[in-house]
Amino acid sequence: MKIPSKRMEQIPFSGIRVIFEKARKLEAKGRKIIHMEIGRPDFNTPEGIRKKAREALEDGFVHYTSNFGMDELREVIAGKLTRENNVPTEYDEVIITPGASMAIALAIFGLVDIGEEVLILSPRYPAYPKQVIMAGAVPVSVPLKFEDDFKLSIDDLEKRVTDKTKMLIINTPNNPTGTILGMEELEKIANFAKENDILVLADECYEKIIYGKEHISLASLPGMKERTITVNSTSKSFSMTGWRVGFISARKDIISNIVKVQQNLTICPTSFAQAGSIPAYTEGDGLIKDMIEELKKRKEIVTYYLDRASGVDYVKPEGALYVFPSIKKLGMTSADFCDYILEEAGVAVAAGNDFGDQGEGFVRIAYTCATDELEEGMNNFKEAVNKLN
Numbered sequence: 001m002k003i004p005s006k007r008m009e010q011i012p013f014s015g016i017r018v019i020f021e022k023a024r025k026l027e028a029k030g031r032k033i034i035h036m037e038i039g040r041p042d043f044n045t046p047e048g049i050r051k052k053a054r055e056a057l058e059d060g061f062v063h064y065t066s067n068f069g070m071d072e073l074r075e076v077i078a079g080k081l082t083r084e085n086n087v088p089t090e091y092d093e094v095i096i097t098p099g100a101s102m103a104i105a106l107a108i109f110g111l112v113d114i115g116e117e118v119l120i121l122s123p124r125y126p127a128y129p130k131q132v133i134m135a136g137a138v139p140v141s142v143p144l145k146f147e148d149d150f151k152l153s154i155d156d157l158e159k160r161v162t163d164k165t166k167m168l169i170i171n172t173p174n175n176p177t178g179t180i181l182g183m184e185e186l187e188k189i190a191n192f193a194k195e196n197d198i199l200v201l202a203d204e205c206y207e208k209i210i211y212g213k214e215h216i217s218l219a220s221l222p223g224m225k226e227r228t229i230t231v232n233s234t235s236k237s238f239s240m241t242g243w244r245v246g247f248i249s250a251r252k253d254i255i256s257n258i259v260k261v262q263q264n265l266t267i268c269p270t271s272f273a274q275a276g277s278i279p280a281y282t283e284g285d286g287l288i289k290d291m292i293e294e295l296k297k298r299k300e301i302v303t304y305y306l307d308r309a310s311g312v313d314y315v316k317p318e319g320a321l322y323v324f325p326s327i328k329k330l331g332m333t334s335a336d337f338c339d340y341i342l343e344e345a346g347v348a349v350a351a352g353n354d355f356g357d358q359g360e361g362f363v364r365i366a367y368t369c370a371t372d373e374l375e376e377g378m379n380n381f382k383e384a385v386n387k388l389n
């Protein structure tokens with residue numbers, strides 16, 4: 001009997017989905033579970049975007065688009081990058097993709113050869129190392145340490161460079177830590193990339209979900225546009241996870257290489273979803289002001305209850321949809337703690353080790369459920385933790 005590919009055998013089933021399945025079994029038995037394990041905003045997509053997609057559908061915009069994506073959307077994204085991100089961009093430096101996940105895959109498959117190494121700041125989004133393995137390359141974790149507030153140490157980065165290092169993946173605001181990379185860290189990354197001749201994939205898909213701080217795009221730093229592959233998406237910022245629309249912006253020669261991967265894997269993102277996304281980049285922040293305010297309130301609810309749960313420490317989140325507390329003082333593994341919280345509090349959270357080895361001893365709380373449920377869930381969480389002390 002043939003077995004699965006050796007590459008896929010190295011890839012475990014998503015830990016977040018394991019807890020989700022356990023929660024569903026409890027729900028089937030009639031138990032109320034509050035879901036804080038899945039990283040997707042629960043808001044509806046803004047009406048302006050839905051209307052534009054409906055019109056495109058009614059107008060018969062239902063066929064393949066260019067492999068690069070729809071020109072009008074590429075134009076407005078180039079305008080947004082130039083205007084908002086200080087990265088002067090032409091429309092042919094942009095390719096539309098089915099979400100950020102596919103954008104990351106296209107960049108890895110298009111740019112990294114078999115056996116080459118990809119540095120990944122970690123804790124990190126679980127798909128990064130898995131996609132690197134699928135492409136036959138080697139993921140190398142660079143730890144972001146809790147005791148340093150998840151700030152990057154340049155020594156940790158430099159120690160891991162070899163002559164096979166091709167790319168570094170960064171993510172700001174970060175899933176799962178909720179922290180952001182400020183100018184000082186981005187400058188260190190830029191100098192490191194230039195000195196070692198490395199490409200940087202900057203995943204900025206939580207760009208708009210940021211509380212009081214400024215999002216800085218790595219590509220806006222001097223000399224970085226030519227070596228940065230910026231990935232972004234409508235999924236989180238505009239609550240459009242099901243639409244599957246994201247983009248890459250990079251040098252023209254990089255885009256014309258990456259488009260061949262898209263051509264052969266998926267042809268193009270869904271036509272009317274692309275058309276619907278245009279207002280996201282022309283009207284932007286105005287469409288999501290209320291959602292961001294609500295998320296900020298929810299973040300404060302989570303930290304309020306964590307402050308009252310003994311033995312739980314966390315780094316103050318500055319963006320994204322998550323808080324990533326350490327449960328190390330409670331003396332349990334992440335997976336055991338998640339099982340305990342599910343049973344005892346009726347709350348599903350994600351085990352930290354899904355986000356890399358550095359995540360063991362942590363859990364990810366996603367404030368992606370309705371605000372009143374969140375309040376109830378966090379109160380139950382606090383009570384359950386305090387029973388352990």
Ligand SMILES: Cc1ncc(COP(=O)(O)O)c(C=O)c1O
Nearest residue numbers: 039099100101125175233235246
């Ligand atoms: C850091 C990060 N990048 C990419 C993605 C994928 O987003 P998309 O829905 O745009 O594929 C996620 C989703 O959770 C994420 O957290």
